[in-house]
Amino acid sequence: MRESFTETDFRIYWSKYAQKLGDSGQKIAESLLLMNEPRLEGTQVFVTFPNEGSKLDFEKEIPALLGYLRGHLKNHDIDIEVAVNENAKPKRYITPQDKYNRLVEINPLLDKLRRTFDLELD
Structure with a gap:
């Protein structure tokens, strides 16, 4: 499946997934998704965290997040790349x-x- 999607669609489902985590009591995972703006380039999602611990915690959530995004956006090419920038300030x-x-x-x-x-x- 490779349907195209807009950045707005992507951001809506990113936020919905974060809310889903929060509603199920996973507040730390929710805050990790909302900590910084993900950057979308085609089907590649780039996420930057201020420290290695946040990155590691987020990486545990990637399989479920990818499944959610790929299913709702109907595009199995979506992938997530995670980096650490200790100078980045969370929004x-x-x-x-x-x-x-x-x-x-x-x-x-x-x-x-x-x-x-x-x-x-x-």
Whole structure:
């Protein structure tokens, strides 16, 4: 199977998988997926961690993550490459506005929904 997919689709399923982990009580694995932005080049996913321990913990999750992504995106060419950059700072979303902005990056229709129902961020 080799269907094409968009970066938005990829990011949506990456976030859904992280949420699935969090919902099942695997908070550390969830935070590893959300720690830094994965970089997508074609079907190759590049993930960088600030230390070797995070990298090792993440690598344990790769088989299940690949199965999830390959199945939902219908593309078995997807692969993940993991690296360590001790100078990398994890991206954190502190305020509700930061979190909202990140979600709009993943799915731009969220902003249309907010405007349609005249919702505010608190």
